[in-house]
Amino acid sequence: MIKKVISQTRTTEINMVAYYIIDCFTQAKITADDYASELFHNVAMKAEELTSAINPTKVKSDLKEKDELRKLYLVAMHHLLLGFVRHPNKDVNQSALVIKEIFDKYGVKLAYDSYAVKTAYINALLKELHDAKKDIDTLPGFPDLISGLNSAELAFEEAEDEYATRVNEFAQKSSATQIKAELMALINSKLVPYLQAMLHAKPHMFESLSRNVAAIIDDNNQTVKARSKPRGIKK
Secondary structure, eight states: OOOOOOTTOOHHHHHHHHHHHHHHHHHHTOOSOHHHHHHHHHHHHHHHHHHHHHOGGGSOOOHHHHHHHHHHHHHHHHHHHHHHTTOSSHHHHHHHHHHHHHHHTTOGGGGGSOHHHHHHHHHHHHHHHHTTHHHHTTSTTHHHHHHHHHHHHHHHHHHHHHHHHHHHGGGGSHHHHHHHHHHHHIIIIIIHHHHHHHHHHOHHHHHHHHHHHHHHHHHHHHHHHTTTSOOSOOO
16 A cells, blocks of 8 residues: 655655656656656656755755665675585574575665655664674674664665755745645655556556655654654664
């Protein structure tokens, strides 16, 4: 079930949701559905229009830099696990197999997902790894990578919040408010129902895209509902 974007979402947040969704559609490479292509194109155009209205060029964001750090930790964990599963020490080998099974649920391809999807999955991965401390402690250097990923994730989310906060003042323009409503309606009234229908009609084509879009919207809605809640793994 793909939920709709909740109405309390900020102008800057719906703008980011739209860009994340377009990124997912681009990665899905769905070319055999003309209606879907037109629908996502309309979302992209409306997001560009909203971008111009809120004038984010005045805001310097280091989101990309923070995201690259998350990616480096994920790739490093992947390669370290590949070495540990071939380790001659039985304890290290067995613990590595346990942790690799957890890591493989998300896969190193997670490093190349969109911002919002990556955030949701990294937090889920960190929680599972946190619950496997005994095996983690058997793998030299791996606890440091987990700690680094957790810190990198928190830094990314803080940068994302800062971006939304700093550009929010520009979103108070009446033009931005109107465009926000149009973009929200386009996503909630057209995009979400269509993806929901195609998930049943053509699951082989739309399952992955629908899952990612649902994750993006869920992540946004949770953020809106609980802005003040601490994120990441508490030690």
